[in-house]
Amino acid sequence: MTDMNAINAINAVSAISAISGGNDLVQCERLGRHALLVLNRPDKLNALSYALIDALMARLDALETDPAVRCVILTGSGTRAFSAGADIAGFAPDIAASPEQALRRFLQQGQAMTRRIETFPKPVIAAVNGLAFGGGCETMEACSLAIAAEHATFAKPEIKLGFPPTFGGTQRLPRHVGRKRANEMILTGEPIDAASALRFGLVNEVVSGADLLPACLRLADRIARHSAIAVTASLRAVTRGINLPIDEGLAVEAMQFMVAAASHDAREGTSAFVEKRPAVFRDA
Known part of the structure; x- marks a missing residue:
C-alpha cells in the first residue's frame, strides 16, 4: 500500500469511528483510486432500512460510471457492526399486510441490492468490522471479496423470526461454505x-x-495494478459462470476473453511479456 493510501486509511478509520448519524445513510470517502462506502446507522447497528438500501444503490450507480474509482470498500460505521441485517421494525408492516406485499417490498428490494453488489463491474471488498447478521451477512456474501476484523461474527438469525433468509442467503451461503455448513447456520x-x-x-x-x-x-491496490478491463471481464466471467453447467460457463469465459482481447491493455500485456518489460496498462 502506498504511503498516501496508508494515510488515507488512518484518516478513514478515524472518520468511521466519528460517524454518529448525519443525513447520509451511506457515507462515501475517496481513498486514492478507491472508494469507501460506510453504512451509517450506528444507533441501529447499521440495519438495512428501505432508505439505506436506496442510498447504497444510488452510491453504487455513481461509482460505477466514475473511471477514477477502481475498487469499492464497503463497511459499517463504528466498530460494533458491519450490519445487523434487515430493519425488521421497518419491514414488519409489509410482512403483516400480506405475503405478496412482503415479497414485493421486502424480499425483492433486498435481493435487488445484493444482486447489484454481486454483479458490480468493479471489485467490492467487504470490510467486516463487527457483526454481520441476516441481511448484513447476505450483503457481505454478495461482495467480490471480504476481510473481517478478529471480533467480527456472522449469523443467519431469520429462522428465529419465522422465515428463511430473504436477501439471497439460502443461495449464496451454500456456494461459499457448502450445503451442510450452510444448513447448520x-x-x-x-x-x-x-x-x-x-x-x-x-x-x-x-x-x-x-x-x-x-x-x-x-488488497484493492494489488487488484488495481492490473487492467481495469481485465478485472471487469474476470469478475463477470466468475459471477455469470458459477451457476452454469461447465460448457455454458466456458462460453461465458470465452465471451469475456473476447471483450478483453479487443482492448489496448491485452495487446500491451502480451507485448510486455514477450519483450520482458513491465506492462503499462491504459486503464490501470
Whole structure:
C-alpha cells in the first residue's frame, strides 16, 4: 500500500469511528483510486432500512460510471457492526399486510441490492468490522471479496423470526461454505466467529480491527495494478459462470476473453511479456 493510501486509511478509520448519524445513510470517502462506502446507522447497528438500501444503490450507480474509482470498500460505521441485517421494525408492516406485499417490498428490494453488489463491474471488498447478521451477512456474501476484523461474527438469525433468509442467503451461503455448513447456520440461527468464517471460506482474511481498512486497501491496490478491463471481464466471467453447467460457463469465459482481447491493455500485456518489460496498462 502506498504511503498516501496508508494515510488515507488512518484518516478513514478515524472518520468511521466519528460517524454518529448525519443525513447520509451511506457515507462515501475517496481513498486514492478507491472508494469507501460506510453504512451509517450506528444507533441501529447499521440495519438495512428501505432508505439505506436506496442510498447504497444510488452510491453504487455513481461509482460505477466514475473511471477514477477502481475498487469499492464497503463497511459499517463504528466498530460494533458491519450490519445487523434487515430493519425488521421497518419491514414488519409489509410482512403483516400480506405475503405478496412482503415479497414485493421486502424480499425483492433486498435481493435487488445484493444482486447489484454481486454483479458490480468493479471489485467490492467487504470490510467486516463487527457483526454481520441476516441481511448484513447476505450483503457481505454478495461482495467480490471480504476481510473481517478478529471480533467480527456472522449469523443467519431469520429462522428465529419465522422465515428463511430473504436477501439471497439460502443461495449464496451454500456456494461459499457448502450445503451442510450452510444448513447448520440457517437452521440454528447460531453465530460463527471470524476464525470459523475464514476456515469455511466465507471471508478471505482475518486481521486486527486496527488493520482492517489498511488490509482492504492493500488488497484493492494489488487488484488495481492490473487492467481495469481485465478485472471487469474476470469478475463477470466468475459471477455469470458459477451457476452454469461447465460448457455454458466456458462460453461465458470465452465471451469475456473476447471483450478483453479487443482492448489496448491485452495487446500491451502480451507485448510486455514477450519483450520482458513491465506492462503499462491504459486503464490501470
